[in-house]
Amino acid sequence: MPFRRGTCRRPGPGTADHPPGDTVSLSGRPRISNRPRIPTRTSAGSPRTPGRSRAPGALPLIGHAVSMLKDPYGFFGSLPAHGELVDIGIGPFKATVVTTAELTYEVLKDDRTFDKGGLIYERTREVLGDGVVTCPYKDHRRLRRVAQPAFGTVRQQAYTRLMSEQITRVTGAWTHGREIDILADMTTVAARTGVAAFFAGHLASPELSKTPGDLATVSDGVFRRMALPAPLDRIPTPGKRRYDRSRARLRGTIDAVIADYRRTGEDHGDLLSMLLATTGDKLTDTELNDAAITFFFGATDTIAITVSWALHRISTDPELERALHTEVDTVLAGRAADHDDLEHLTLTQRIITETLRMYPPIWIFTREVATDTELAGHLLRAGTNLVISPYVLHHSTATYADPERFDPSRWEGKALGRVRDHVENGIIPFGAGPRKCMGDVFAMNEITLALADIATHWRLRPVDPAAVRPAHGAILGPVGLRLRAEARPPAGS
Secondary structure (H helix, E strand, O other), rough: OOOOOOOOOOOOOOOOOOOOOOOOOOOOOOOOOOOOOOOOOOOOEEEEEEEEEEEEOEEEOOHHHHHHHHOOOHHHHHHHHOOEEEEEEOEEEEEEEEHHHHHHHHHOOOOOEEEEEEHHHHHHHHHHHEEEEEEHHHHHHHHHHHHHHOOOOOHHHHHHHHHHHHHHHHHOOOOOOEEHHHHHHHHOOOOOOHHHHHHHOOOOOOHHHHHHHHHHEEEEEEHHHHHOOHHHHHHOHHHHHHHHHHHHHHHHHHHHHHHHHHHHHOOOOHHHHHOOOOOOOOOOOHHHHHHHHHHHHOOOOOHHHHHOOOOHHHHHOOHHHHHHHHHHHHHOOOOOOOHHHHHHHHHHHHHHHHHHHHOOOOOOOEEEEEOOOEOOOOOEEEOOOEEEHHHHHHOOOOOOOOOOOOOOOHHHOOOOOHHHHHHHHHHHOOOOHHHOOOOOOHHHHHHHHHHHHHHHEEEEEEHOOOOOOOOOOOOOOEEEOOOEEEEEEOOOO
């Protein structure tokens, strides 16, 4: 059945506020519409069936919670075999998983009908409040308009200088033969860059030094708490107490920074100063806290995880490593990369894109149906929770040949900015539609600079590649990844 525009309908007047042309490919034609939607196959190779059904294996009272916690990627990866829309249960919460790229885009392009909400966002709001990522449709346009200038071209150039400084600071301390916890070091780079970009006036704050650990704690807690029905989610287990302490400390730290900025009135040239100086739509202290912690959260874990996965794949592929070293030696000739070099590091960016395909950091998120509507002819009542999984889409054989193979060459000749801007090619690491992540360029720049700098000076050897596995959490990070650093000779020597 070919993809049709207008398969998502809702009663009453009005249309979604989203950029025009989102369904158009580089050639000007719908990318997915020319491919039959059924029959297709899942990443596991089992036939995909059309329509809507309930996922098998639900247990009394807890539904699919055990399956999701035990093997979340396997569980969600199996769902396309049961239909385009698959109903699941997690304790008392019910949700419908959208399993195809076509229907995913229908949902993401219409944020009025399919609003932010559902299981994951209920938990995420415990940490981020109603920032631009988690806020409902009614608040999103105003908050995005206020924050968008922070990601303009001039500021991006300034951010790349901060990124390079922090990358050099961390990797410059490596020594030949040292065994490295790469995720920990890349988290340090990303966290320090986030602090410098967003809270430059408090770089030396001892409270901010605890923030990376707190972010890791609450990130893990969001996923685990999602599967806990009330009142179990309120039991003061050790994990719950750690989660609450980290959440409170994050909020308190940001509140203290905001109060100090307001007291001094000094412009530190950072994101928080810009938000405080905004004219017109002023932000309350609560909105500032939500905005600050949202951006800091988004600029840490996802960047560190993507760099780490990319280095893992490079370290296990000598041919890819040699090609990457050739590129950085040619483009950079041993010096540190700057903003003007980014467009020339083409293989580096293909490696990153393929990493985001195989290991999308935000591998699952939810939406809530705001009003009765239809999706591909199936009635969805207001209040229905929808689940979107970039991981499932990115590993689908309906879109990718041999999707479990890490292959940066699949992106050769493609405009990668366009690829990542849309559901085109079935890849949505930064989301899509009006709620697409506004920090995507920031993230791509930092990841590119980190890979280029490391490849210029180091070879990284896997310590135990068989021990590396994806973490079970709200963010798809690597567990057990350790690399041994070997110094490279200077380029041209």
